[in-house]
Amino acid sequence: MRLSIAAVAQVALTGGLVHAASTFSPARPPAIPLAVRSPYINTWLPVGKDGGNGGYLAGEWPQFWSQHTNGWVGMVRVDGTAYTWMGAAANGPAAVDQTEFSYTSTRSTFIMDVGGKVGMNITFMSPVTPNDLKRQSLTFSYLDVAVHSLDGSTHDVEIYTDISGEWASGDDSAVLEWDYDTASGVAYHTITRQQQNEMAEDREQAAWGTWYWATADGDGLTYQSGPDVDVRASFAKDGALANSKDTNFRAVSNQWPVFGFTKGLGAVGSESVSTLFAIGLTQDNAISFLGEGDGLTKVPALWKSYFSSSLDAMTFFYNDYSTASGLSTDLDNRVASDSLAAAGQDYLTITSLSVRQTFGALQFCGTDSAPLVFLKEISSNSDIQTVDVIFPSMPLILYTNPKLLAYMMDPLFINQENGHYPNTNAIHDLGTFPNAKGYPAGNDELMPLEECGNMVIMALAYAQRTSDTNYLNTHYKLLKQWAGYLVDDSLVPANQISTDDFAGSLANQTNLAIKGIIGLRAMSEIAKMTGNSDDEKSFGDTATSYLPQWQNLAINQAADPPHTTLSYGDGDSHGLLYNLYANSLLGFGTAFVPQSVYDMQSAFYPTVALEYGVPLDTRHTWVKSDWMLFAAAIASSDTRDMFIKKLANWISATPTNRPMSDLFDGNTGDFPGITFNARPVVGGHFALLALPN
Ligand SMILES: *[C@@H]1O[C@H](CO)[C@@H](O)[C@H](O)[C@H]1NC(C)=O
């Protein structure tokens, strides 16, 4: 049964019979984050015209970021009449009226009107607690459903939710097993793949681990597992389930087993009554890693450091809602006040949509005393620990907890310091998530100048914010080796790709060159902080001598207005000089790169702007949102505001319907034939907030 009531939802778009129109605040994003907490808990509501229903929770299936449906249904009965508030179940009851949608950094909230009788406040909260690793380690997300009377009378209310087996396997033909139990006041379904394939994926979803779907045990609760049509019809008819387990373990799509709860709330008056649900996945081992020693080791998920069992972790998470909610509100408020102060509401519209997406690509591993944070390069081939994806994500990491940046660089240092990479340049990535098996043959995607510059710049950015000079001492040998590469290649860069590999390879890239030169200046600072005065002088002198030569080669002074070119000598070309951001991030400022370079670029960018942004470079009309905000952070206030306004407009206007893409066509706002989505690089949208004061 996979009919959809999308047709019903379409009516909503034209303001028709079924839905009243909803407001969307601060914007209607291309996809709405529902449960977005880790690379495998990454479920969204498609919104944009390319397949979404316009942002209504009822009438559209939630999807994993890879577009595999993650069946999630919500219904409510009011005085015996059933309505749908989430999902697109076949032959489901009529949809409630959605009147408001809003989002913050950690929450997506829908306000529903059920027949003018009952109001529902439905909140999806995926906590982000970067300074509380115990809580951040918990790979779960909350759904809170609050109901109250709207018309002054009391109403009999029952609520219903279920999830399908699609959460537990990206392969619908995989056989599942399931169970139901209670512990510590929590009632829960567990769902697992019968065949556990550790460290494997199907359509980007994990093929191992245990899914939990939980709510409070107690009066009025009923549960059932069984075929979707049976379980859902039983609620619509009776307002309760059979308290029974389906014993016929079978494939995801074989009579679609679903795992339901109902909660009878009795007579509901004007006082709001909440029911809390939690969903998540526990894995004992989360990553396979070529680190110390000769072979691959299995790295435990970080929650194992704090809890003796996955059940303890789940019940702790469920019973921790008020603390998790308070911490999430603290972060929401901090992002809001800082974003508004930095550049106003348009900026907050962007930053607050970027937080869950960035943290949702991170898998926290290791132990409390030695955490390792692994990053999945979601959607652009799923590499693990890609250096030039960590680099653009860095502003949000520095803004929330700079120590996390070290936990992200650590796997790269550990792998290379244990002799697993033969090349003298910095490695590009460690493999394909979740298998960080490195490149002992040195055959990674070669981006030597990009990654050497990135590693040196990130190491200093971390150490400046934490005063952890010991980190620089520990890794000095490699950092110096990579800086040596910058001495050789940064002023006249060989033909190579940059992080923007989709745009092709090129010699003498102006923007790559300035990254390398700032990297040399950074290495001089690293040498100073670690008492290596000869290196301090030598790298500093090289950086200082390269900079005016770079200005000579990189700037087309004859153009009107003047600007840096995409590559040396190609006068008509241009590109975003986003790597200049590092000069400001590291506090070198105009003592190193003259103010005139900043001013020149600020004056130039508006002259080449398209509808939704300034193109990355002259090879395409493509816009890259993370790099655009790197450029915005160091631009004049007018140019900064232009960048931000265009990106905020894009969020509401794009026809794309997948989690925020960082790459889109500057004229149409659509995918440029490449479907980047849900990538953590949107952490780069925090570029304004990561600069030193
Ligand atoms: C529910 O949402 C409405 C409308 O935004 C708001 O006024 C009310 O305070 C909310 N109630 C709860 C319990 O959150």
Ligand SMILES: *[C@@H]1O[C@H](CO)[C@@H](O)[C@H](O)[C@H]1NC(C)=O
């Ligand atoms: C790169 O720039 C240098 C300096 O202008 C020049 O000598 C060299 O020929 C250029 N390389 C290529 C491949 O264009």
